[in-house]
Amino acid sequence: MTTSLNTAALALGDDALVLSHRLGEWAGHAPVLEEEVALANIALDLLGQARVLLSLVGDEDELAFLREERAFRNTQLVEQPNGDFAHTIARQLYFSTYQRLLYGRLATADPRPGDEGREALRGLAAKAVKEVAYHQDHAEQWTLRLGDGTPESHDRMRTACDALWRFTGELFQPVEGVDVDWRELEADWLTSVSAVLDRATLPLPEGPRTTAWSAGAGRQGVHTESFGRMLAEMQHLHRSHPGASW
Amino acid sequence: MTTSDWPLWEVFVRSRRGLSHTHAGSLHAPDAEMALRNARDLYTRRNEGVSLWVVPATAITASSPDEKDPFFEPSADKPYRHPTFYEIPEGVQHL
Numbered sequence: 566m567t568t569s570l571n572t573a574a575l576a577l578g579d580d581a582l583v584l585s586h587r588l589g590e591w592a593g594h595a596p597v598l599e600e601e602v603a604l605a606n607i608a609l610d611l612l613g614q615a616r617v618l619l620s621l622v623g624d625e626d627e628l629a630f631l632r633e634e635r636a637f638r639n640t641q642l643v644e645q646p647n648g649d650f651a652h653t654i655a656r657q658l659y660f661s662t663y664q665r666l667l668y669g670r671l672a673t674a675d676p677r678p679g680d681e682g683r684e685a686l687r688g689l690a691a692k693a694v695k696e697v698a699y700h701q702d703h704a705e706q707w708t709l710r711l712g713d714g715t716p717e718s719h720d721r722m723r724t725a726c727d728a729l730w731r732f733t734g735e736l737f738q739p740v741e742g743v744d745v746d747w748r749e750l751e752a753d754w755l756t757s758v759s760a761v762l763d764r765a766t767l768p769l770p771e772g773p774r775t776t777a778w779s780a781g782a783g784r785q786g787v788h789t790e791s792f793g794r795m796l797a798e799m800q801h802l803h804r805s806h807p808g809a810s811w
Numbered sequence: 812m813t814t815s816d817w818p819l820w821e822v823f824v825r826s827r828r829g830l831s832h833t834h835a836g837s838l839h840a841p842d843a844e845m846a847l848r849n850a851r852d853l854y855t856r857r858n859e860g861v862s863l864w865v866v867p868a869t870a871i872t873a874s875s876p877d878e879k880d881p882f883f884e885p886s887a888d889k890p891y892r893h894p895t896f897y898e899i900p901e902g903v904q905h906l
Binding site for chain 2: 597598599600602603606702703706710
């Protein structure tokens with residue numbers, strides 16, 4: 566495996582792993598039982614993707630449970646706390662739209678038989694693109710209902726979309742080993758998200774889509790405050806019982 | 812958890828082409844579109860189906876337990892209604 570494919574698998578794998586964990590935090594806390602199952606299903610899809618991707622890089626357990634915060638390459642968007650249900654849905658809308666467009670491109674990339682790592686990425690994308698199309702539909706359905714629902718649900722959805730807007734620029738920072746047209750990806754993402762927000766009677770958030778980080782962002786290992794606490798919870802069992810098995 | 816505001820939906824799953832939809836269970840959802848998605852997550856996640864119906868539970872008219880006898884008992888002593896009074900010819904496989 567070449568270094569650039571390591572970089573790609575780690576970036577996409579960490580996105581999936583971290584968002585999966587965040588969604589898993591809803592278990593036992595979701596507003597209704599049916600929605601809890603829906604979020605858990607999405608989390609499990611993402612965990613499956615993360616396992617494939619991290620296994621391309623090395624031992625999946627070591628990578629998930631024994632890396633320090635600075636070694637994670639996920640975007641800051643996916644590590645943002647669940648907040649209220651509207652925040653979870655806004656995060657989901659932004660991310661799953663990105664993932665669907667990205668995996669759709671990776672899945673239809675020209676085959677290059679000699680290049681095993683790249684073929685593995687293409688194989689994963691082909692399978693995952695159907696999963697993430699459903700994730701996006703789920704987020705879209707809820708965005709429409711919350712945005713165009715009661716005054717309170719509208720306000721909360723709007724607040725959530727505004728709050729997470731500044732983390733969406735990072736999604737389109739080119740990742741080494743991911744061979745797509747990032748500018749075109751970003752333009753398509755903006756078109757798709759704008760259309761959903763418009764139908765949901767929500768204004769497109771204003772303001773910059775990135776924060777001016779001097780040291781980079783999630784892809785460079787720079788994470789936001791709550792990520793450390795999330796990792797502590799995610800990793801403590803494995804670290805307390807190294808090498809334990811069922 | 813409160814689902815009391817949301818109506819109840821009955822879910823029917825068709826397990827494969829050629830078979831009819833069979834009642835699988837029920838769930839709560841705010842509207843038909845969401846009910847369909849919840850049904851997908853609750854009743855087809857182990858590859859159980861190729862088609863789903865959701866029906867508002869209020870749209871179903873059910874027979875009453877009080878009417879059980881007049882409804883169902885008369886058919887109990889009419890075995891001639893079952894196709895068991897003839898020999899199956901040899902070589903017929905799919906009967």
